Amino acid sequence: MDKAEIDAAGHGLQYFCKCIVSKSTLVKGQSDVYLLETDAILPRPEQLAPKPGQFYLLRRAVSSVEYGRPISVYHCDVHIDAQTGLKVVKLQFLILRKGRGTHELTSLLPGDELQIIGPLGTGFSLPDDIQTVRKPGLSPEICIAGGGIGVAPVAFFAESLPDKSYDFFASFKGASYGLSNVRADSLSITTEDGSEGIRGMLNAALTADLIRERGYKIIFACGPLPMLAYLKELAAQTGVRCYVSMEARMLCGVGACLGCTIPTAGGNARVCKDGPVFDAEDLIFDKPATRRKPLPIDYMPDLTVRIAGVKFSNPVMAASGTFGFGQNYRGMENVDVLGGIVGKGVTLEPRLGNSGQRIIEVASGNINSIGLQNPGVRAFIKDELPAMLRLRPVAIANLAGSDLESYTEGAALLDATDIPMIELNISCPNVKAGGQAWGLDPDKAASCVAAVREATKKPLMVKLSPNAPDIVAVALACVDAGADALSLINTISAVSIDIERGRPVFDNVRAGLCGPAIKPIALRMVYDVAAALRSQPSARQVPLVGMGGISCWQDAVEFIMAGANAVQVGSAKFANPHVMEEIISGIAWFMKTHGYRTVDEMVGLALP
Numbered sequence: 053m054d055k056a057e058i059d060a061a062g063h064g065l066q067y068f069c070k071c072i073v074s075k076s077t078l079v080k081g082q083s084d085v086y087l088l089e090t091d092a093i094l095p096r097p098e099q100l101a102p103k104p105g106q107f108y109l110l111r112r113a114v115s116s117v118e119y120g121r122p123i124s125v126y127h128c129d130v131h132i133d134a135q136t137g138l139k140v141v142k143l144q145f146l147i148l149r150k151g152r153g154t155h156e157l158t159s160l161l162p163g164d165e166l167q168i169i170g171p172l173g174t175g176f177s178l179p180d181d182i183q184t185v186r187k188p189g190l191s192p193e194i195c196i197a198g199g200g201i202g203v204a205p206v207a208f209f210a211e212s213l214p215d216k217s218y219d220f221f222a223s224f225k226g227a228s229y230g231l232s233n234v235r236a237d238s239l240s241i242t243t244e245d246g247s248e249g250i251r252g253m254l255n256a257a258l259t260a261d262l263i264r265e266r267g268y269k270i271i272f273a274c275g276p277l278p279m280l281a282y283l284k285e286l287a288a289q290t291g292v293r294c295y296v297s298m299e300a301r302m303l304c305g306v307g308a309c310l311g312c313t314i315p316t317a318g319g320n321a322r323v324c325k326d327g328p329v330f331d332a333e334d335l336i337f338d339k340p341a342t343r344r345k346p347l348p349i350d351y352m353p354d355l356t357v358r359i360a361g362v363k364f365s366n367p368v369m370a371a372s373g374t375f376g377f378g379q380n381y382r383g384m385e386n387v388d389v390l391g392g393i394v395g396k397g398v399t400l401e402p403r404l405g406n407s408g409q410r411i412i413e414v415a416s417g418n419i420n421s422i423g424l425q426n427p428g429v430r431a432f433i434k435d436e437l438p439a440m441l442r443l444r445p446v447a448i449a450n451l452a453g454s455d456l457e458s459y460t461e462g463a464a465l466l467d468a469t470d471i472p473m474i475e476l477n478i479s480c481p482n483v484k485a486g487g488q489a490w491g492l493d494p495d496k497a498a499s500c501v502a503a504v505r506e507a508t509k510k511p512l513m514v515k516l517s518p519n520a521p522d523i524v525a526v527a528l529a530c531v532d533a534g535a536d537a538l539s540l541i542n543t544i545s546a547v548s549i550d551i552e553r554g555r556p557v558f559d560n561v562r563a564g565l566c567g568p569a570i571k572p573i574a575l576r577m578v579y580d581v582a583a584a585l586r587s588q589p590s591a592r593q594v595p596l597v598g599m600g601g602i603s604c605w606q607d608a609v610e611f612i613m614a615g616a617n618a619v620q621v622g623s624a625k626f627a628n629p630h631v632m633e634e635i636i637s638g639i640a641w642f643m644k645t646h647g648y649r650t651v652d653e654m655v656g657l658a659l660p
Contacts, residue, residue: 071167088160360595
């Protein structure tokens with residue numbers, strides 16, 4: 053901590069505390085921008101109120117996210133509480149509902165608890181040579197520009213300046229907001245849809261010629277990166293100074309973790325500590341990515357995919373072990389809209405499953421030890437398969453076993469049915485190899501796949517274990533042994549301890565971790581396997597079905613761009629029975645707005 057951030061006794065001037073929300077409202081005319089207000093009571097008079105351009109890390113006190121979200125201050129009032137004599141800082145924030153963290157923040161109600169850390173970062177400051185008193189007949193020397201939610205910090209800065217000592221340019225997609233405290237000499241508004249002010253982006257109102265004409269000497273700005281890059285160019289062309297507020301994903305917010313760095317002419321700089329306000333001349337902006345044009349309004353993207361010759365109406369399937377045999381969720385969601393259903397894993401003979409505790413919830417997921425409880429292949433074929441086949445989604449049988457004989461006998465029985473595809477679970481223990489799972493070793497995996505391949509002509513999708521030391525080697529071995537497709541990943545081996553008993557929670561000690569916690573690991577494995585397959589001859593390039601922690605359509609798109617032709621959704625259904633419907637509609641919306649006519653156009657886009 054810098055000396056400037058501690059008092060004479062060595063106490064920090066910033067603070068971490070819980071506050072009570074006093075106001076939380078949707079901004080008029082907006083569908084996703086909210087005004088949040090709270091009072092922060094400062095325990096010591098030396099503690100700081102925010103300066104324009106500074107931010108706080110905000111997080112709901114009881115939250116499903118781990119870290120606070122950096123939100124700039126929109127407005128601030130300071131007063132002394134008459135009863136306690138303590139300094140009270142009334143803070144207002146404009147928050148764009150975008151991801152999980154901001155969704156939580158914008159769902160707060162008056163009386164809810166909010167966790168805050170701050171004030172953080174360096175704010176806007178006015179150089180001594182800039183005049184705030186406008187000379188008769190001349191425009192102000194100060195130009196302020198805000199884009200979208202970036203209006204908040206520059207509006208707070210504008211509020212700190214004398215009235216009419218600046219010109220203000222605000223750019224929005226639609227209706228304007230956040231300008232009620234702006235007292236500009238000239239206020240120019242642009243909207244992308246033309247609903248207010250000038251139609252267009254910021255460059256429709258603020259140009260190099262206008263800067264020269266009005267004689268601005270300095271620009272302060274916050275907004276989307278393309279806007280800030282444009283302003284940097286304008287400043288260079290006109291010879292004026294330009295200071296911009298940047299944003300980045302953050303963890304600590306105080307400069308310790310080095311996670312929010314951005315490139316500058318002097319090397320990496322921390323947005324949380326060295327910024328967020330930077331001299332634009334020092335910043336290095338990447339060239340903006342070329343965005344695909346949206347599809348015509350009346351054009352519907354094609355969601356169909358083919359896996360090992362089998363056609364699916366869309367790329368979303370229910371994962372094995374989470375959907376029964378297709379009947380459990382009927383009535384709670386429209387099962388018929390799914391692309392496919394992978395049934396509960398079945399073995400040749402019935403199994404009772406594991407004894408003792410079977411599931412516990414952990415951060416962002418669960419650990420389960422079900423133990424393949426199932427009625428056996430014959431009972432599945434007789435009692436479950438007929439109803440499963442009557443559903444619209446493609447039915448897929450998940451086959452497990454403990455030795456080659458049980459695998460091959462089970463496969464032969466399924467081969468005589470109308471099941472369109474078999475998913476081969478090779479994460480089961482090989483009883484003749486000391487209990488090691490088939491899928492951990494390339495040779496053992498290949499021997500299992502080859503034996504089952506001999507026993508059935510059905511399309512064979514092999515489900516890979518993430519616990520293999522080299523999942524790519526196992527994947528290639530399975531392809532060479534006859535796999536028509538690969539699905540990955542199965543659950544990750546995990547342990548939990550009951551601290552009251554001082555014993556493992558599960559009788560088998562190890563169990564399977566699943567849920568959002570494993571998504572980045574699953575995505576990495578899909579990416580690695582897809583990249584390896586892409587470098588192989590075409591005969592070895594089998595389709596992939598990705599799974600592991602998928603809980604929203606954005607997750608599904610990530611897996612597809614990492615190389616998956618389709619996805620399976622598992623434990624997310626336990627929290628939201630409609631999640632797969634939402635994922636399907638989300639993928640369709642993304643394709644339409646980003647110009648993808650088919651799913652195949654997205655598959656593997658992120659691969660080298």
